[in-house]
Amino acid sequence: MSVEGxxxxxxxxxxxxxxxxxxxVLAEYxxxxxxxxxxxxxxxxxxxxxxxxxxxxxxxxxLAKMGGRAILGDEVGLGKTIEAGIVLKELVARGLAxxxxxxxxxxxxxxxxxxxEDKFGEAFVTHEDADxxxxxxxxxxIASIDTAKLEENAAKVLGRDWDLLIVDxxxxxKSRSTLRYELVSKIESKYFLGxxxxxxxxxxxxxxNLIHLVRPGLLGSAxxxxxxxxxxxxxxxxxxxxxLQERLREVIIRxxxxxxxxxxxxxxxxxxxxxxxxxxxxxxxxxxxxxxKQYDSMGFQLSLLLLQREMASSPQAVIETLKRMQASSxxxxxxxxDELIKLAESMRKxxxxxxxxxxxxxxxxxxxxxxxxxxxxELLIQRFKKLGLNAIPFxxxxxxxxxxxxxxxxxxxxxxxxxTDSGSEGLNLQFCHVVVNYDLPWNPMRVEQRIGRVHxxxxxxxxxxxxxxxxxxxxxxxxxILYDKIRLFEVAIGEMDLILSELESxxxxxxxxxxxxxxxxxxxxxxxxxxxxxxxxxxxxxxAEKVKxxxxxxxxxxxxxxxxxx
Amino acid sequence: xxxxxSLQRFVLDYLDEIGAEIRxxxxxxxxxxxxxxxxxxxxxxxxxxDPEKRREQVEVIEAGSPFLKLLLTDAKAWGPLxxxxxxxxxxxxxxxxxxxxxxxxxRKRTRFAxxxxxxxxxxxVVHEGIPPVFDARPADAARxxxxxxxxxxxxxxxxxxxxxxxxxxxxxAVAESRDAFAKSMERVGDYFKSLHxxxxxxxxxxxxxxxxxxxxxxxxxxxxxxxxxQREQERLTDELHALKKKHTQAQETMxxxxxxxxxxxxxxxxxxxxxxxxxxTICRAxxxxxxxxxxxxxxxPVGNSDVASGEAAAAGGA
Numbered sequence: 031m032s033v034e035g036x037x038x039x040x041x042x043x044x045x046x047x048x049x050x051x052x053x054x055v056l057a058e059y060x061x062x063x064x065x066x067x068x069x070x071x072x073x074x075x076x077x078x079x080x081x082x083x084x085x086x087x088x089x090x091x092x093l094a095k096m097g098g099r100a101i102l103g104d105e106v107g108l109g110k111t112i113e114a115g116i117v118l119k120e121l122v123a124r125g126l127a128x129x130x131x132x133x134x135x136x137x138x139x140x141x142x143x144x145x146x147e148d149k150f151g152e153a154f155v156t157h158e159d160a161d162x163x164x165x166x167x168x169x170x171x172i173a174s175i176d177t178a179k180l181e182e183n184a185a186k187v188l189g190r191d192w193d194l195l196i197v198d199x200x201x202x203x204k205s206r207s208t209l210r211y212e213l214v215s216k217i218e219s220k221y222f223l224g225x226x227x228x229x230x231x232x233x234x235x236x237x238x239n240l241i242h243l244v245r246p247g248l249l250g251s252a253x254x255x256x257x258x259x260x261x262x263x264x265x266x267x268x269x270x271x272x273x274l275q276e277r278l279r280e281v282i283i284r285x286x287x288x289x290x291x292x293x294x295x296x297x298x299x300x301x302x303x304x305x306x307x308x309x310x311x312x313x314x315x316x317x318x319x320x321x322x323k324q325y326d327s328m329g330f331q332l333s334l335l336l337l338q339r340e341m342a343s344s345p346q347a348v349i350e351t352l353k354r355m356q357a358s359s360x361x362x363x364x365x366x367x368d369e370l371i372k373l374a375e376s377m378r379k380x381x382x383x384x385x386x387x388x389x390x391x392x393x394x395x396x397x398x399x400x401x402x403x404x405x406x407x408e409l410l411i412q413r414f415k416k417l418g419l420n421a422i423p424f425x426x427x428x429x430x431x432x433x434x435x436x437x438x439x440x441x442x443x444x445x446x447x448x449x450t451d452s453g454s455e456g457l458n459l460q461f462c463h464v465v466v467n468y469d470l471p472w473n474p475m476r477v478e479q480r481i482g483r484v485h486x487x488x489x490x491x492x493x494x495x496x497x498x499x500x501x502x503x504x505x506x507x508x509x510x511i512l513y514d515k516i517r518l519f520e521v522a523i524g525e526m527d528l529i530l531s532e533l534e535s536x537x538x539x540x541x542x543x544x545x546x547x548x549x550x551x552x553x554x555x556x557x558x559x560x561x562x563x564x565x566x567x568x569x570x571x572x573x574a575e576k577v578k579x580x581x582x583x584x585x586x587x588x589x590x591x592x593x594x595x596x
Numbered sequence: 597x598x599x600x601x602s603l604q605r606f607v608l609d610y611l612d613e614i615g616a617e618i619r620x621x622x623x624x625x626x627x628x629x630x631x632x633x634x635x636x637x638x639x640x641x642x643x644x645x646d647p648e649k650r651r652e653q654v655e656v657i658e659a660g661s662p663f664l665k666l667l668l669t670d671a672k673a674w675g676p677l678x679x680x681x682x683x684x685x686x687x688x689x690x691x692x693x694x695x696x697x698x699x700x701x702x703r704k705r706t707r708f709a710x711x712x713x714x715x716x717x718x719x720x721v722v723h724e725g726i727p728p729v730f731d732a733r734p735a736d737a738a739r740x741x742x743x744x745x746x747x748x749x750x751x752x753x754x755x756x757x758x759x760x761x762x763x764x765x766x767x768x769a770v771a772e773s774r775d776a777f778a779k780s781m782e783r784v785g786d787y788f789k790s791l792h793x794x795x796x797x798x799x800x801x802x803x804x805x806x807x808x809x810x811x812x813x814x815x816x817x818x819x820x821x822x823x824x825x826q827r828e829q830e831r832l833t834d835e836l837h838a839l840k841k842k843h844t845q846a847q848e849t850m851x852x853x854x855x856x857x858x859x860x861x862x863x864x865x866x867x868x869x870x871x872x873x874x875x876x877t878i879c880r881a882x883x884x885x886x887x888x889x890x891x892x893x894x895x896x897p898v899g900n901s902d903v904a905s906g907e908a909a910a911a912g913g914a
Binding site: 038039043044046049051052053054056057058060063093094097098121124128191193218280 | 599602603605606609610613634635636637638639640641650652653655656659660661662663664665666667668669671672673674675676677678679680681693695706708726727730733734736737738739740741742744747748751873874875876877
C-alpha cells in the first residue's frame with residue numbers, strides 16, 4: 031500500500047482561498063468520472079484508414095485527459111499525422127474547431143493537405159494556393175511556419191483567435207529566441223498539437239521550451255526546471271525522473287515502435303546502371319553546355335532546372351521542355367535549341383527504358399515505377415504494353431474518381447503502376463513491395479515519399495527499391511555519392527527530414543546540386559564542389575545520429591506511451 | 597451526487613472565480629474570458645451542459661470533454677490547504693479529503709473518503725465521498741491563515757482510520773487479483789505439464805520400440821536381420837539416452853522458467869492500494885458570524901486576492 035500527498039505539508043503552501051480550495055477538491059473528484067463515449071467521428075473515416083490502437087488511444091488521451099493540448103511525440107513512422115487528424119476530426123465533429131491553423135515545414139504543406147482531404151475529408155487552403163487571400167481570410171489554413179512568421183503575415187495570424195493550432199515538426203520550436211517560437215507562443219488557440227519525433231535534440235531545456243508552449247507553468251519556470259530536473263549545467267542529464275514523468279504524462283504522448291509491435295520490414299536497395307549509347311552521351315554533353323551558358327547569362331531559371339533533371343529521364347521529356355523554351359521569349363537561343371531538339375528526336379534507343387524492360391521480365395510480383403515526367407510515363411506505358419504487361423498510368427491530372435479506379439485496378443489485376451510524383455502523395459500502396467525509381471528527384475524528401483507509399487504500416491514483405499541510372503552521368507553521381515551518403519534509401523521513414531534539417535542551409539539540396547552543375551565550367555570543378563556538398567551531408571548525417579541518440583536516451587527513461595502493458 | 601449537476605456547478609463556479617463573463621442564452625452559456633486567461637482558453641467559448649443543445653461551436657460539458665479537462669487541471673493546481681468558513685462544524689475542526697485507488701490486475705477502482713476530526717475530539721469519523729461542506733460555495737471568500745501545524749498533527753490521528761477503510765475497500769481488488777493469479781498459474785501449469793507429457797510420450801515410444809526389438813532378437817535366427825535389429829537397438833538406445841539427457845536439462849530449464857513465470861505473474865497480479873491526501877481543511881467561523889470558539893485562524897488583509905492575476909494564477913503550483 032502506498033500513501034501519497036502527505037508532503038503537502040512539507041512544501042508548506044500558504045492556505046488557499048476557500049472558494050479555490052473547494053474547487054480544487056471538486057476537480058479532483060470530477061476528474062475521476064469516466065467519459066461516456068469514445069470517438070464520435072470515427073465512422074466518417076474508418077473505411078479510409080487502418081487505425082491502430084495506439085493512435086486511437088493517443089487521440090482519446092489528448093481529448094479526454096489533456097484538454098486538447100498535447101505534444102504527439104511518437105517515434106517516426108507510427109502515424110503522428112493520423113493521430114493529429116483524429117483529434118482534429120473529433121473537434122470538428124463536436125463543433126469545437128472551426129478556425130484551424132496548421133504550421134509545417136514548407137515541404138510538407140502539400141502532404142498535409144492531401145492527407146487531411148483524402149483520409150479525413152477535411153478541406154484546407156494553403157498559402158501556396160493561387161486563391162489564398164491571407165491569414166485573416168480563410169477559416170482553415172495549412173502554411174509553412176516560415177511564411178507565417180513573416181512580419182506581414184504574423185500580424186494577421188496573431189490578429190485572430192484560432193480554435194486549433196497544429197505545429198508539425200515541433201522540434202523547430204526548441205529555442206525561445208527564434209521568430210518561430212515567438213510566433214507560436216503568441217498565437218491564441220483553444221487546442222494545440224505539436225508533432226515531433228524528437229522532442230529533444232541537443233539539451234533538455236528544449237523540452238522545457240516545448241512544454242511551455244502547451245502548458246505554461248507545468249514544469250515551473252525555466253530556473254526551477256533547471257534546478258529540479260537537470261543534473262548538469264549542460265542540460266543533458268536528468269534527475270527526479272519519476273516526478274518529471276508524471277508531469278510529462280499530462281502533455282506528451284510517446285509511443286515506441288517496439289511497444290506497438292509495428293516495426294517495419296527492411297528495405298533492400300539495388301542500383302542498376304547501364305552504359306548509354308553514343309548519342310545519349312552526346313545529348314547529355316550538349317544539354318550541359320547549353321544549361322551552363324544560359325545560366326551564365328540569365329541566372330537561375332526553373333526551366334533550366336527542369337531540363338537538367340529531364341536529361342536523366344528521357345529524350346521525350348527533354349524535347350517537350352525545349353519546345354516550350356523555344357516558344358517562350360525567356361530564352362534567346364533559337365538555333366541552339368533547334369539543334370538540341372533535332373538531336374533528341376534522332377534518338378531511337380533509350381538505354382534506361384531497355385533496362386527497365388529487362389528488369390520487368392524478372393519481377394514475379396506487382397511493381398511501381400516512378401518518373402517525374404509525363405512524357406517519360408507515356409514512353410514507359412508503351413514499352414510495358416509491348417511486353418504484354420497490364421500497365422496503369424497515374425498522374426496529378428487524373429480526376430479523383432479516375433485515381434481511385436486506377437489504384438483499384440492496380441490492386442485487383444494490373445502488373446505495374448507507372449506514377450509521376452505529382453498526385454501520388456498520400457497513397458496507400460502497401461499491398462505492393464517493389465518500387466522502381468526510373469529517374470530520381472534531387473529532393474530527397476520526394477524520394478522518401480515515393481518509398482513511403484509502400485514502406486508503411488501494414489507492409490508485410492521486405493521492400494525492394496530499384497534505382498536506374500546511366501553510367502557516368504550527373505544522376506549516376508547524385509545517386510551513388512550523395513544519396514548513398516545520406517543513406518537515403520535505407521533510413522527509417524521520417525528520418526530524412528532530420529538529416530536534411532541538419533544541413534542548416536537556406537537552399538534546398540535540389541537547388542544546391544543544380545547550381546553546382548550549372549556553375550561549374552569543367553568536370554573537375556563540378557566534382558570538387560559536389561565533394562564539398564557531400565562533406566556537408568556527412569556532417570548532417572552525423573548530427574542527426576547524435577540527435578536521435580540523445581532523444582532516445584532521454585525518452586528511454588520515461589513511459590509515455592498509450593499501448594496497454596507497454 | 598448527480599454527476600451532471602456537479603459538473604455544472606463546478607464549471608460555473610470556476611468561471612465565476614476567474615472573473616469570466618457568462619451569458620446564459622437558453623441553456624447555452626457564452627463565456628468571455630478575462631485577458632490573462634485568453635491564451636489558455638481562447639477569447640470566448642460557448643458551452644452547454646445539455647447534450648441536446650450540441651451544435652457547431654458549442655461544447656457540451658460532460659466527462660471527457662476537452663474544455664472541462666482544462667478547467668479541472670487548472671483547478672487541481674490550486675492550494676490543498678485552507679482555512680474554511682463554515683457553520684457546519686465548530687471552528688478549529690479539521691477535515692481531510694482522500695482519494696483511494698485500489699488496483700487489481702484487471703481494473704482500477706477509485707473512491708473518495710474524508711475524515712473529520714471535530715474540535716475537542718480525538719476520534720476521527722470517516723465517511724465515503726467528499727465533504728458535504730463543499731457542496732455549496734463558502735460562506736465568505738476571505739482568505740485566512742491558520743495553524744497548519746495543528747492541521748498536520750491531525751493527519752496522524754486520522755490516518756489509521758483511513759488506512760483501515762482503504763484496506764476494506766481494496767478487498768475486492770485483492771480477491772480479483774488472487775483469482776486472476778490463480779487462473780494464470782493454472783495456465784502456466786498446464787503449459788509445463790504438456791511439455792512434460794510430450795517428453796514422456798516420446799520416451800514411451802522409444803521404450804516400446806526397444807521392447808519389440810528385444811523380443812524379435814530373441815526369436816530371430818537370421819544373422820543379417822539380427823545385425824540390423826542390433827543396429828537399430830543401438831541407435832534407439834543412444835536416442836533414448838540423448839532424450840533422457842535432454843529431458844533432464846529441459847526439466848532444469850523449465851523449473852527455472854516456471855519460477856520466473858510465477859514471479860512475473862505474481863508481480864503483475866499484485867493488488868495495490870494507493871491513498872492520496874488531496875486536501876486538508878481547517879474550519880473557521882464565517883466572517884459575518886461570531887466565532888463559536890477562539891481559533892488560530894487570522895483573516896488576511898483584504899486585497900490579497902489574486903483572482904485577476906491571470907495565467908500565473910491558473911497555472912500556479914502546477
